[in-house]
Amino acid sequence: MISLNVSNLIFRYQHLVPRSPFQIPIIFLLHTHSLPHHKDKPTNWNTSHALIQSNPLLSLLEKCTSMTQMRQIHAQMVSTGLISDGFALSRLVAFCAISEWRNLDYCDKLLDNAPSPNVFSWNVAIRGYLESENPRNAVLLYRKMLRKGGSTPDNYSYPLLFKACAGLSLSFTANEILGHVVQLGLYSDLFVHNAIIHVLVSCGELLAARKVFDESCVRDLVSWNSMINGYVRCGLADEALNLYYKMEDLKVKPDEVTMIGLVSASAQLENVALGRKLHQFTEEMGLNLTIPLVNALMDMYIKCKNIEAAKTLFENMTKKTIVSWTTMVVGYAKCGMLESAVMLFNEMPEKDVVPWNALIGGFVQAKRSKEALALFHEMQASNVDPDEVTVVSCLSACSQLGALDVGIWMHRFVDKQNLTMNVALGTALVDMYAKCGNIKKALQVFEEMPGRNSLTWTAIICGLALHGQAHAAISYFSEMVSIGLVPDEITFIGVLSACCHGGLVDQGRDYFYQMSSKYGISPKLKHYSCMVDLLGRAGFLEEAEEIIRSMPFEADAVVWGALFFGSRMHGNVHIGERAAFKLLELDPHDSGIYVLLANMYGDANMWEKARKVRKMMEERGVEKTPGCSSIEINGLVYEFIIRDKSHPRSEKMYECLTWLTRQLELVEDETSSLKEF
Structure with a gap:
């Protein structure tokens, strides 16, 4: 964390600047992240300078349309001695750094061979690298500038450098550069100050950013926006709104960027009333409904489950970006309106991996996994490269279908494409192998993962429980807790299921009690059904029935079904009868309940009651549901029903x-x- 008192900053970095700030050796962290690639655009050359108007070579440079022509002009500047003029050199550097014919390697050589480039030359070169595919080189160029000496970085240099650090999350490097800023007395410059807030926010140092903001003697709307949007990006919606109310009290007028942050905050809180109020306020203020602001409003309405309001905004947009289209596709998919999502998706003028992921994920969420995998194959045929999110969705589809062969192919695809084995992808693989019947491979993937979170541990615990390996599941749970990870309600479903499969009644009771007493988790319906199943299988039917009576909500078919199953297993007709009639109340057309109840009566030689159940079934017009089975062959899943x-x-x-x-x-x-x- 950065010490934010200016005198403390100087003291902290004084060992780095024994003589001059330009002799400071900086340890630069080289990350592989990159900022968005620079889009070539014509350079707006300033031709009003007297030297340009009086010098034919510089005039020619303004009309230059290739690096070949630029090299010829460079040669002439060397032979005439014009290259020694700092301004003339800066024009060459600018051409190589930011023109549509940019060549950063040549730009680098120009700076290396120049005896004393001016600060404009260094700044424009830093900007060129910042906008390139390798923005980390902007920071490396700054180091070269310090070593070469002769030019002092100014208030234009540091915003560029902080922007590079922000994009690459170079927190340590940003700290060191901040020391240079303080040493040079640029800390109170408004542009530099806003850049400091931005980089601190981007590196997740919100407390430090807020202290810089609060102690600042210079502050403008950009400062407020940086902090508000920083809070939103870190998921601290309430803090963002509180800061805005303070901004309101100080009569600082918001702009479109402010409103994007506030609308996004209301989306995080899923507060549709606040979102509508902000939407109305934007229009009353006469602020421009820019494309990013409309996209944020659409996203807010979607997250607040008001798809119609989002649709109205989308249809009224005169210009739609890929983000606009994708936001609506995501909205339809999340709301389960998959046909609408597909129709809109097909209308999209261009599609990258994000809308494909949204559509595939929507089908998986709706348990339409065969269609999700078909979309994946269509995506590949469209030459759109899948990413980790695509693979996670497809693995979830395989888990739902039990399609092990497709899941194995997806795993090989991950290795072949060198996709990053992050926690989400590794967890999806563990879950897929476990649910598709290969618990040995699930354990292998789990052990080989470079990092695991509580979801990963939950996946392996539930997988082991599913495969009847109760003691192993409980052992993994104990290890998970011992390393400091906190189990959630899904973890306890796995643990209780393991106890159920292993007949571990006492341990099951203990874990059920620990949920609320130790971990503060209120048991949900699924936890109660696990306990009823555990007690019912073990023959503690009265206790299981008592648990149902003590539940804080109505029991569903799963809970009553667990009690009915236990009653049939142990031949307790009275409790089984009560459970069966509760099930028939919930779903009088479920043929399976009638059949099982009649069989239970038959097993107890209660043939008259068995005949009554059969007759009741006929009177209600209930027919036995035909059985359905599926088989996977060559990566394709086929489903069949009886007489199909x-x-x-x-x-x-x-x-x-x-x-x-x-x-x-x-x-x-x-x-x-x-x-x-």
């Missing part, structure tokens, strides 16, 4: 089934003969 003839090769399938049935009958006959013999 929709598949084009159904005739061949039924021939094969008939042959297999005959073979089974032959085997049964042979077995019977051997027994008689």
Whole structure:
């Protein structure tokens, strides 16, 4: 954290500046992140300078349209001695750094060979690197400037450098550069000061940024906006709004950037009333509804589940960006309006990976995983490169379908494309392997992951529970807690399920109690259903029924189903009967309940009651739901129901089934003969 008193700053960095601030050795962190790539645009050359008007070479440079022409002019400037003029050199550097024919390597050589480039030359070169694919080189060029000496960085240098540090999250480097700013007496310059706030916010040092802001003797709207939007980016919506109210008290008028931050804050809080009020205030103030502001308003309405308001804004936009289109696609997908999402997606003039991800994720969320995977294949056919988010969604689809082969292919795809094995992707792989039946591979991926969070541990605990490895699941839970990770409600579903599969009644009771007493988690319906299942399987049916009565909410079909299953298992007709009738109240058309209740009566030799259940089923017109099964072949999942003839090769399938049935009958006959013999 940065010490924010100016005298303290000077003291802190005085060991770095024994003689001159330009002799400071800086340790530069080289990150691989990059800022958005510079888009070439014509350079607006200032031709009013007297030297340009009087010198034909510099006049020619204004009309230069290639590096080849520029090199010829450079050669002439060297031969005539004009290159020694600082202004003339700066024109060459500017051409190489920021023109549409930019060549930063050549720019670097110009600065290396010049005896004493002026500060404008260094600044324009730093800007060129800042806007390039490798903005970290802007900071490296600054180091070269300090080593070369001769030019003092000014209040234009440091905003560029802080912007580079902000984009790359170079917190340590920003701290060191801040020491130079203080030493040079530029700390109170408004442009530099705002850049300091921006870099601190971007590096997540909000307390430091706020202290700089509060102690500042110079402050403008940009300062307020930097802090407000900084709070929003860090998810601190309330702090952003409180700062805005303070801004209001001081009669500082907001602009479009302020409103983007405030609207985004209301989106984070999902406060639609506040969002509407801000929308109305924007129009009353006569502020421009810029594209970014409209996009923020659309996002706010979508997060507040008001899709119609977002749709109205979208349709009234005269110019829509890819962000506008994507925001609406995401909105429709999140609201489950997948057909609308697809229609809008197909209308998009250009599509990058983000709208594809939104659509695929929407189908996965709606449990339409086959269509999600079909979209993934279509995405590949469209030559759009998937990213980690795409793969996570596709792995979730595989988990839902039990499509292990597709999941393995996705894993190989990750390795082949050198995608970053981040925590989200690793967790999705663990979950997929566990749910698709390969717990050994799930454990291997888990152990090989470079980093894990509580979700990763939860995935492996639930996976082990699903595979009946109760003791292993509980062991992993204990290890998770011992390393300081806090379990959530999903983790406890895995733990209680493990206890259920392992018949660990006492441990299950203990963990259920710990949820609220130790971790402050109120048990949800699923936790109660796990406990009813655990107690019911173990034969503690009265205790299970008592838990249902003590629940703070109405039991659903899963809870009553768990009690019914336990009652059938232990032959307790009275409790089973009560549970079954509760299930029929919830869904009188569920054929499975009638069949199971009749079977339970039959097992207890209560044939009259069994006949009554069958008759009740006929009177209510309930038919037994046909069974459904699925199979995965060559990465494709096929689903079948009883007497299904929709598949084009159904005739061949039924021939094969008939042959297999005959073979089974032959085997049964042979077995019977051997027994008689």
